[in-house]
Amino acid sequence: MIGHRPVSPPKSRSVSGQAKKERPAMDALDRQAKIADWLYLLLVIPGPFVLIYLPSKLIVRGDAAATVANLLAHETLFRFGMVAEVAGSTFFLHLRA
Numbered sequence: 436m437i438g439h440r441p442v443s444p445p446k447s448r449s450v451s452g453q454a455k456k457e458r459p460a461m462d463a464l465d466r467q468a469k470i471a472d473w474l475y476l477l478l479v480i481p482g483p484f485v486l487i488y489l490p491s492k493l494i495v496r497g498d499a500a501a502t503v504a505n506l507l508a509h510e511t512l513f514r515f516g517m518v519a520e521v522a523g524s525t526f527f528l529h530l531r532a
Contacts, residue, residue, distance in 0.1 A: 471530060478526045481519035489516040 493513060495501035506513050 474526050474530050478523055478530070481523040481526075485516055485520045485523060489513075 489512070493502065493505045493509060493516075495505065
């Protein structure tokens with residue numbers, strides 16, 4: 436094999452046949468998409484807590500006195516639920532911006 440050179444891989448080309456331009460590691464649109472992904476994940480955390488767990492522990496259907504008694508007995512849980520609701524709403528508003 437005299438005069439044989441190693442074969443190099445072909446240069447990458449786009450569909451139009453022109454050489455591809457190098458992209459920065461992460462452009463602004465990719466960064467915004469990743470932030471939105473994280474905000475959606477953060478939105479998942481307080482949602483089920485506020486919508487499923489809290490009402491099952493605090494609210495007694497048809498008995499307002501028992502509901503008030505639960506709120507007074509579990510005041511910290513109620514306050515934490517309010518903070519979780521505000522946090523979830525804030526995450527959602529940041530997604531809309």
